[in-house]
Amino acid sequence: QSVLTQPPSVSGAPGQRVTISCTGSSSNIGAGYDVHWYQLLPGTAPKLLIYGNSNRPPGVPGRFSGSKSGTSASLAITGLQAEDEADYYCQSYDSSLVVFGGGTKLTVL
Amino acid sequence: EMELLESGGGLVQPGGSLRVSCAASGFTFSSHAMSWVRQAPGKGLEWVSSISGSGATTDYADSVKGRFTISRDNSKNTLYLQLNSLRAEDTAVYYCAKWYGPNSYKYGMDVWGQGTTVTVSS
Numbered sequence: 419q420s421v422l423t424q425p426p427s428v429s430g431a432p433g434q435r436v437t438i439s440c441t442g443s444s445s446n447i448g449a450g451y452d453v454h455w456y457q458l459l460p461g462t463a464p465k466l467l468i469y470g471n472s473n474r475p476p477g478v479p480g481r482f483s484g485s486k487s488g489t490s491a492s493l494a495i496t497g498l499q500a501e502d503e504a505d506y507y508c509q510s511y512d513s514s515l516v517v518f519g520g521g522t523k524l525t526v527l
Numbered sequence: 528e529m530e531l532l533e534s535g536g537g538l539v540q541p542g543g544s545l546r547v548s549c550a551a552s553g554f555t556f557s558s559h560a561m562s563w564v565r566q567a568p569g570k571g572l573e574w575v576s577s578i579s580g581s582g583a584t585t586d587y588a589d590s591v592k593g594r595f596t597i598s599r600d601n602s603k604n605t606l607y608l609q610l611n612s613l614r615a616e617d618t619a620v621y622y623c624a625k626w627y628g629p630n631s632y633k634y635g636m637d638v639w640g641q642g643t644t645v646t647v648s649s
Contacts, residue, residue, distance in 0.1 A: 420571065454635030456572070463642060464564075464572065469627060469635035507572050509635065515586055516562065516574035516632075 421446060421512050422519035429525040430498045438522045440491045440508030448489035451511040455484055455493045458505040458521075467506075468493060500526050529553035529638045531623050536643030543613050547643050549606040549623030554638075557581070557601040560626040562636060563608045565619035565645075575621070576608065580630050591617075613647045620644050 423441040430436040440453060447453060455468040466475050468484035471491060483494045491510075495502055503526045508519040535547040549561070563575040576597040577586045585597050596609040606623050620642040627637035 452633060456636075458572075463622060463639035464624070464636075465639070466627065466635045466637045469637070470633070473634075475627065475637055505571075509572075509574075511632075515588070516577060518564075518572045518574060521571040 420520040421517040422508055422510060424506075424508060424519040424522045426520070427523045427525065429527055430495075431527045432498055432500060434498045435494060435496045436498060436524065437495075438493045438506050438508075438524070440493070440510075440519050442489050442491075442510060442512075444489065446489075446510050446512040446517060447486065447491060453484070453486050453491035454509045455482075456507045456509065458507065459501075460504070464507070495524070498526055502526055529625070531625065531638055531640035533621065533623055533640040533643035536621065536645045538646045538648065539613055540649050541614060541647055543647070544609070544611045545613065545645060547608045547610065547621055547645065549608075549640055551604045551606065551625070554625070555629075556599075556604040558629040560630065560632055561599065561606045562624050562626065563597060563606075564622045564624055564636070564639075565617075566622070566642075567616070567619040570619075573619075577626075577632065578606070610645065613645075615647050618645060618647045 456464040471486040472484045532550045562577040578597045594612045598607045622642045623640045624636035625638040627634040
């Protein structure tokens, strides 16, 4: 069981908007720790998509955005594209140790 | 270009040991904390261990504490993970990752290697 809870799967049609939730507790996200998001494309290494709750590293398209409120965080993807089909993971900290969510598989219909 | 290249994975028997390495290039290695993250077959990402830029501070997941040791040689720009008392459940792809921002764990891991596979089986 992961400390951070994500839906196992989400789906959307090309051009649509999807969101992926990441639910924690008062010992991690709710304690004020930042949330980061990673994308795992099949057969490739993880890629940092969002850091510090809502910031995009250089090169990440503006279609990806992040937010955080209370004990939860969300990743939103607008203008869904076929190449967005991947696994997405949130990451935060619990008692200062690194924790990941269980991951969400995004299917582009 | 910043790059991480893992090596040293392989097949090992339960109870055995292995050392995996991660060679870094394209950035000031000693200025960045590093971590090992693993992904077991069909499972999600699991944080394993972290080490500060100087090597003075280390952290471990409960699942590996007392069995795995993280270290680094800043003169060789290389990160290591010594895996002892290996179990079947340690079978995974092991990724090394660099933390974004100097001397900080605050901004996420922005550079990842391609991973090295460790298989624990008799």
